[in-house]
Amino acid sequence: MLTPSVKLTDVSLRYNDFTALNHVSFEVNAGQTMALLGHNGAGKSSLIKIILGLIIPTSGTAKVIGQCAHANQQKSSINLGYLPEDVSFYDKLSGREVLGYFGALKGVSLARIDALIEEFGLGYAQHRQLKTYSKGMKQRLGVAQAILSQPKILLLDEPTVGLDPQASQFLYGKINELKQAGCAVVISTHELSLVESHLDTALIMARGKRRALGTCAELRKASSLKSSIHFDDLAQRVKSNAYLQQFYQQGMLQFDSSAKAEIVKHLVTQCQVFDFDIKEPRLEDIYHELMGQSLCSPAEQA
Numbered sequence: 001m002l003t004p005s006v007k008l009t010d011v012s013l014r015y016n017d018f019t020a021l022n023h024v025s026f027e028v029n030a031g032q033t034m035a036l037l038g039h040n041g042a043g044k045s046s047l048i049k050i051i052l053g054l055i056i057p058t059s060g061t062a063k064v065i066g067q068c069a070h071a072n073q074q075k076s077s078i079n080l081g082y083l084p085e086d087v088s089f090y091d092k093l094s095g096r097e098v099l100g101y102f103g104a105l106k107g108v109s110l111a112r113i114d115a116l117i118e119e120f121g122l123g124y125a126q127h128r129q130l131k132t133y134s135k136g137m138k139q140r141l142g143v144a145q146a147i148l149s150q151p152k153i154l155l156l157d158e159p160t161v162g163l164d165p166q167a168s169q170f171l172y173g174k175i176n177e178l179k180q181a182g183c184a185v186v187i188s189t190h191e192l193s194l195v196e197s198h199l200d201t202a203l204i205m206a207r208g209k210r211r212a213l214g215t216c217a218e219l220r221k222a223s224s225l226k227s228s229i230h231f232d233d234l235a236q237r238v239k240s241n242a243y244l245q246q247f248y249q250q251g252m253l254q255f256d257s258s259a260k261a262e263i264v265k266h267l268v269t270q271c272q273v274f275d276f277d278i279k280e281p282r283l284e285d286i287y288h289e290l291m292g293q294s295l296c297s298p299a300e301q302a
Contacts, residue, residue, distance in 0.1 A: 003066045005030050005153050005184035006051055011060035013046050013208075020046045021057070022208045028184045028201075030152065033175065035195045036188040037287055038205030044188045047205075048155050051186070052082060065152060081151035085158040085188075087142035091131035095122050095141050098130065099148065106149040116144045120174075136167040143171060147178060154178055156187045160194055172198050196283040204290055212290050220257050220281050223289045227260055229253040229267070231276035241271065 004027035013021040021043045028034045036044045049055045050062045053070040062069040065079060089098045099113045117126050120140045125133065133141070139159065146154060156175070160168040168191075176198060179185055189195050202219060204212040212222050220227075230252040238248045243266055247253040255263055260278070267273040281289075 002029060004028060004063075005032075005065055006186065007061075007063045008047070008050070009061045009063075011047075011050065011057045011062055013043075013050070013055070014058045020208050021050075023060070024205075024208075024210050025060075026203050026210070026213055028153075028186060030182045030184050031179055032200040033179050033185040033187065033198055035192075035199040035202040035283075036186055036205070037190075037192065037202055038211070039291065041207075042205035043208040044205055045157065046208075048082075048157060048186070048188060051153070051155060052080060079149075079152040081146035081149070081154040083139075083142045083146045083154075083156045083159055085161065087138050089130050089138070089141070092129055094127050094129055095133070095137075096126040098141060099145060102145050103148055108148045112148065116148065120144045135162045136164065139163055139167065139171065143174060147174075150181075152183060154183050154185045156185065156189075158189055158191075159187065160189070160191055168194055192284040192287055193282070199283075202283065204287060206291060216280075216283055216286070217257070219283070219286045219290070223281065223286045225281035225285055225289055226254040227257055227281065228255075228279045229263065229276050230279075231267075231273055237271060237273070243270075 007027040009025050011021055011024045012019065024043070024047065026034070036047065038044050046055070050057055051064060051069055053064070056070045093101075096113070096117065099116065100110075102108075103110070103113050117123050120143070122137065122140060122144070125137065130138065130141075139162075143156075143159065146156070154175070159171055159175075163171070172194065175185055175187070187195055187199070196216065199216070201213065201215055203210065204219075212219055214222065234248075234252065238244045244253060244263075247255045247259070247263065253263060257280075264278075267276060
């Protein structure tokens with residue numbers, strides 16, 4: 001059995017009378033991307049700091065590549081890459097000087113630094129001071145810094161905030177390359193539409209608790225949202241088809257995911273309809289629906 005890259009078991013974090021995390025468990029395997037979702041103050045940053053070994057949980061265990069996160073912080077730092085939400089380097093340093101500094105800390109060769117500078121499209125500005133860099137350039141430099149040591153685990157906190165679509169696409173392209181190389185990636189983000197096509201699992205947090213965990217398909221099942229199918233001449237077809245009538249709402253067929261295969265089979269074999277549009281609930285819709293349940297639940301408020 002493979003050891004998970006990151007494994008938190010029943011982790012809680014308390015500050016006097018405030019509970020930041022309440023019995024949270026999850027794991028991320030090598031080559032997987034997990035999206036960490038939740039409102040501000042849900043506990044996402046606390047989870048990241050625990051994985052980094054910067055804070056010790058009040059109870060429960062946090063393991064990084066099979067070792068206790070905080071007890072092996074120095075040893076495991078080479079295996080960890082981290083991009084904070086607000087990338088902040090000394091403005092008077094150049095991009096090359098920043099990577100050179102972190103490279104020296106992690107024992108990275110100059111050849112590796114040179115390769116990353118070119119790979120991230122910063123060669124033309126490598127000797128310029130950071131105060132002249134745009135937001136996108138600083139983010140690229142931040143990601144380059146995070147992957148300097150070719151980490152086994154990459155932690156990203158809001159990596160695409162303030163970036164244009166092209167820069168965001170570039171960053172997720174690099175994230176996918178790392179994932180394919182076996183890196184476990186944890187992304188804390190509010191930009192659900194961007195992360196949806198890149199994640200393997202999503203952890204939804206609310207008030208320090210794990211609200212939901214799973215693949216997009218599993219989260220759809222956990223929500224009450226329905227899938228839908230639409231095609232030309234649907235209204236006319238429904239009039240003479242009792243089976244389709246039970247799913248017909250607001251000009252389309254709406255159904256739970258468990259019924260999709262049977263409906264598609266009926267359309268193809270019984271109705272001879274081959275051209276139709278299937279829409280699944282988006283991650284953003286699922287998130288808002290599950291968070292709405294959580295915030296309205298008396299159990300969550302207790």
